[in-house]
Amino acid sequence: MKLKFYLTILFGAIFLNSYSQNTQAKKIDSLLIEFQKKSFYGSINPAKEELEKYQQTIIPELIKLLKDTSFVKLTDTADLIYPGTTVFYGHGYFIPYDLDWISVRSGWLLEEVTFQDFGYKNSEINDETLLKLMKGNYNEYIQKGNYEVDWKEKTSDQKKIEYRKILSNNAEKWWKENHKKWNRISAIKEALKSNNENRLSKVFQYLRFGESKCANMTKELYSTEIKPIIVDLEKTNQYPEIQEQIKLLLNESVSLKILDIK
Structure with a gap:
């Protein structure tokens, strides 16, 4: 009788654990879908904030996304400033990552979670270049309230993709070496x-x-x-x-x- 009782408890615990894991996996999958959508404030940023809570659980999924070469132009950016920005309002939320690319979007969150520097931060956009941008277009900003941004000297998309493959391989190697102790x-x-x-x-x-x-x-x-x-x-x-x-x-x-x- 005792054996039957203990087996019931054991199988019950296994079932609950399995159910919990499946529920979490479905939640993460749902958030990753939102994270890859177009709307920054409507989908991407809210999903990013939720995904970050999963800490090491989400890292392997983000590393998989690093190999995604999709280009998904952001919408609903409002005053967001990032390398794909076309209109600048003189203020805003500054993210120096080329978030139109899914691989870089994943790299952004991966670096936020791990505090690593895998190289996804866009070297073309920093506080210094942003300040120059503001000064150089000040008169236009005064007249229009915003001004068009021309991001110059970008490498070709193909070169970017090849470079990011190297970054993704480095991140994958890092995780293989550190996942057990991270x-x-x-x-x-x-x-x-x-x-x-x-x-x-x-x-x-x-x-x-x-x-x-x-x-x-x-x-x-x-x-x-x-x-x-x-x-x-x-x-x-x-x-x-x-x-x-x-x-x-x-x-x-x-x-x-x-x-x-x-």
Whole structure:
């Protein structure tokens, strides 16, 4: 009788676990479909925010998408500024990734989740070029309230695709080497010690403004394991923008939304 009872419990647990996994897989599939649509504010950005919550579970799916060569021009961009922008309103949400390409869109989220720098950030668009753009078109902006953007000196689409294949292979290799030991806390620590400005920028943005919970990141763990690294970094960091981020984070506090409060 006891054996039958235990078997019932065991099979029940297996069923519930399987059901939970299937439900999660369906949810992720649904979000990935939304992530590949055209509307930035209607589909892509909301899906991105939800997908980020799955942390390492979503990484293999994003790596698969890195090989997708589809071009899906964004719509519903409003004041979004990105390499595919055609109209600039003098302000907006700045994303230096060529999001019209599914592979780069996936690379954007992959780098946000992992705090790695796989090379998907568009080197043609940065704060300096954006400032030049604003200054160079200031009179037109004053007259029209917006101005057309001509992104020059782009490589051919074919060269971009070939280059991104290399990036995707590098990301795939990285995951094969790290998937067994990867977690987001270790990723944060690694990024903070990386001396890579892109990685540092992403990790500070997450620590200050992150919306997705970091598994096992308690307030105590942040104080004892993460904050000391930041304090040490303040003494050695050479990047002015990162130095500013360090000061702001130490003067304020870590985003409560990323903490795993039991």
